[in-house]
Amino acid sequence: MKVKLREISKVFYSEKSEEKEVLQRLSLDIYEGDFFCLVGTSGSGKSTLLKLIAGLERPTRGEVLIDDQLVERPSAKQVLIFQDYALLPWRNVQDNVEFGLEIQKIPPAKRRATAEKYIRLVGLNGHEGKYPRELSGGMCQRVAVARALTLNPEILLMDEPFSALDTITRERLEEEMVRLWELERKTIVFVTHDLREALFLGTRVGIMDSTYGRVVETEKIELPRPRRSGSAAFTALQDRLKQKLAWGRAI
Amino acid sequence: MTAKMYAHFKNLSRSAYLPVLTFITFLLLWQGLVETNLFPRAYLPPPLEVAVALLYLTGSGLLLEHIGASLWRFIWGYGLAAAAGIPLGLLLGRTNKAREAVGPLIQILRPISPIAWIPLAILWFGTGNNAAIFIIFLASFFIILLSAAASLNQVEKNLLDMARNFGAKEKDLLLKVILPAAYPQILLGLQVALGAAWIHLVAGEMIAVQSGLGFLIIDSRNLLRYDSVIAAMLVIGLLGLFINWFIKKAGDTAARKWGFSYAAPESESKVAGDKQSILFGEK
Numbered sequence: 344m345k346v347k348l349r350e351i352s353k354v355f356y357s358e359k360s361e362e363k364e365v366l367q368r369l370s371l372d373i374y375e376g377d378f379f380c381l382v383g384t385s386g387s388g389k390s391t392l393l394k395l396i397a398g399l400e401r402p403t404r405g406e407v408l409i410d411d412q413l414v415e416r417p418s419a420k421q422v423l424i425f426q427d428y429a430l431l432p433w434r435n436v437q438d439n440v441e442f443g444l445e446i447q448k449i450p451p452a453k454r455r456a457t458a459e460k461y462i463r464l465v466g467l468n469g470h471e472g473k474y475p476r477e478l479s480g481g482m483c484q485r486v487a488v489a490r491a492l493t494l495n496p497e498i499l500l501m502d503e504p505f506s507a508l509d510t511i512t513r514e515r516l517e518e519e520m521v522r523l524w525e526l527e528r529k530t531i532v533f534v535t536h537d538l539r540e541a542l543f544l545g546t547r548v549g550i551m552d553s554t555y556g557r558v559v560e561t562e563k564i565e566l567p568r569p570r571r572s573g574s575a576a577f578t579a580l581q582d583r584l585k586q587k588l589a590w591g592r593a594i
Numbered sequence: 595m596t597a598k599m600y601a602h603f604k605n606l607s608r609s610a611y612l613p614v615l616t617f618i619t620f621l622l623l624w625q626g627l628v629e630t631n632l633f634p635r636a637y638l639p640p641p642l643e644v645a646v647a648l649l650y651l652t653g654s655g656l657l658l659e660h661i662g663a664s665l666w667r668f669i670w671g672y673g674l675a676a677a678a679g680i681p682l683g684l685l686l687g688r689t690n691k692a693r694e695a696v697g698p699l700i701q702i703l704r705p706i707s708p709i710a711w712i713p714l715a716i717l718w719f720g721t722g723n724n725a726a727i728f729i730i731f732l733a734s735f736f737i738i739l740l741s742a743a744a745s746l747n748q749v750e751k752n753l754l755d756m757a758r759n760f761g762a763k764e765k766d767l768l769l770k771v772i773l774p775a776a777y778p779q780i781l782l783g784l785q786v787a788l789g790a791a792w793i794h795l796v797a798g799e800m801i802a803v804q805s806g807l808g809f810l811i812i813d814s815r816n817l818l819r820y821d822s823v824i825a826a827m828l829v830i831g832l833l834g835l836f837i838n839w840f841i842k843k844a845g846d847t848a849a850r851k852w853g854f855s856y857a858a859p860e861s862e863s864k865v866a867g868d869k870q871s872i873l874f875g876e877k
Contacts, residue, residue, distance in 0.1 A: 399755050417759045433774050433854050443760040444768075496759065579734040 344411075345498065345530045346373040346396060353391055365391050368405070371549065378524050378531045380541035381558070382588065383551025389534040392551075393500045394481035396532060397423040407531075409498070421444060421498035426506060428483040429525040430475040436462065439472040440489045447494060461489040465519075481512035488523075501533045505540070517543055521568065538588060542581055543570050550587050556570040560587050634641025639821040644828070645730045656810075657829065663805040664795060667723055668837075671730025678737050679787075682778060683742025684772075692732035693743070700736065708733040708794045712801050721802050729798035734787035744771035744813045774854040781845040788841055807833075 353366040365388035373379045373471040383389050394400040395407050398417040409421060422443075430439050440458040449457070462468055465485040475483055484504055491499060505513040521544060524531055535541050541548045542564060550560040562584065566576055621641045627633045628640040639647075652658040653750035686692050708729050719725040749772050757771045799808025808832050848854075 394755070397755075397759055399758060417761070419759070419761050423755070423759050425756065427752060429750070429752040431753065431771070431774070436854075442757075442770075446757065446762045446766055517610050577849045 344372055344376065345375040345409065346371075346532065346576075347408040347411075348372075349393075349406050349408065351392075351394065351395060351402045351407065353388070353400070356401040364403075366395075366402075366558050369557045370559070371558050373530065373532060373547075375530055376528050376546075377547065378521075378533065378546045379545055380535060380545035380547070381549045381551055382422065382535055382538050382584075383540045384553050384588075385536060387551045387553035388556050389536075389551055390502050393423055393502050393532065393534055396498070397421055397500055399423065416515045417495040419447065420496055421475060422494065422496040423500040423502065424484075424487050424504050426503040428475070428480075428487045430486055432475050432574050435472050435474050436467055436486055438495060439486050439512055443490055443494045448583065457493050458489070461492045464492070465489045466524075480508045481511070481516060484508070484516065492527075493509070494508070498530045501531065503535055504533075506535065506537070513540075518569075520544060525568075538584055539572050539583055541574055541582070542566070544575060548584065550584065560584075615778075626672070639824060643821045644824045647819070648825040648828070650826055651810075651822060660807050660810045661829065661833065662828075663803075663809075664799065664807045664833075667726050667799070667803075667806065668730060668791065668795050670723075671727040671795070672734050672788065674727070675731045675733075675735040675738055675787065676784060677793070679738030680742045683739040683780075684746065684776070686739070687743035687746035688772075689742065700739070704736045704740070708790075709797050712798065715798075716802055719802075721804075725802040726795070726798035726806070729802070730791045730795050734791040735796035737787035737790055738780075739785050741786070742780050745779035746772065747781070748779050749775040768865060777849060777854045781842075781849075784845065785838060785841055789834070789837055792830075792837065796830055 346588075348371040350370040351366050352364060355365060357363060364490060366482070366492070376536060381389055381392065388487075391400065391438075395402055395410070396414065398407075398414045398421070419522050420441075431442065434442070437455075437458060440462055441454045444454040452494045462471060465488055467482065467485050467489065470478070470482065477487070478486070479515075487504070505516050506545075508516065517540060520531075524544075533541070533544060538548075547561055547563050549558045550562075552559045564580070566574075566580065570577060572581075624638075625640050625642070628635055628638055644659065647655075664751055686696060711729060712725070715728045717727040719728055753771050753775065754767060757767055795806075796808035796811070799806040800812045803809055807826050810826045811823050814820070814826065
């Protein structure tokens, strides 16, 4: 078991000191090498869940375990990739990708070589000198992925990374994500509100429910790769899971 | 002359054209007001007389002396305000408790015009440089302090989370994320404070000291030399413009040196797009 969430609750306080429990006694197991896709409506606590796994937030109750170790603080072993990329606007592509290595005090020569390797991997060679504002959204997200990979994390946590992108760019990055996963076999926890995306990418999908703040259903995706979202099997599965997504939601 | 230089001058002359026209119109109107006796000469010296006064002040070395005295006070007052205001402001912005504790007091002190402090300044420091420096300090300190505190709001939480995720501790967060992100807002505060400091420098010098451009105005008035009064006013305006330009230039240079600069080098295409092939699997 790579990631184990045990009876997690997370309570936020609004400005009027009202309690809001976004996660309620949530339990979830994610296996080594899983491409786990978590689907849920916005506000269902998906992002919070990723921050808990990343160690950037602490649960109010319950515990997060990675390799049976309690997660108490952030670590470069599990890296979060943000929807808005979280690139430093005053650094060019090269320096953004080197950021993690710089923090880890890797010597400059090695930094440069490692960054170059991952910049090539995500197809951004030739753009090293460009600044984030000169890049399209898709390219920014490639930079963020390259930066995350430089420290060779065991777990990638992705928070709706492609939802701000246009459909064409998004589908291309999804394909690249699958190839990356097949290549590096990292454990990936991928959050999305798009069931199609989850079924295209994942080895397992979890359905998150906003009313209860829990994962109400997990299912192994047995569809063969490369997957096509138009195929009969894909559509059938998508329709079935959509039912569960709708049921869980109290309207 | 290379083509690039030529283009540069052409640009410059095009951008200078309107302001110069306005300036000339302004001088003509001014001269006209006096010539037509709408404003008698005794009430408004015409531009030519002011120019003569300016030449006299420059030639006698008086002007340079007063400018020197003013700039010296300015550098001290403004420099102290920046040296105290930026770190204190950052501290204030970073710690909720400090902000809660000190915030209201600052909000009460801030709207008090630095000029209202002049009696106390003279009581504490006597008439002399220190009183004037104190006034300049007050004029710029709160602006710098508050903009430095507010600059931390410019730092996106995601950037901090990202850095912490990679193992950044307080020092790295401050030097590699917070300061670069807050820098433009801090610089803006420094520029606004500069204007305020320069304005109040003159006010301080009119009361507390016996030298400087503010004193030159009062002294000329006492001698009924209104041409010199206006000449000194113009010098104050021009110097203010120059100092503002200088601070902005220095700020940009520093930003580039420290790698805080948001300005990207010139590039052919602004957005290159996702044209390149799928390369995740190229390895």
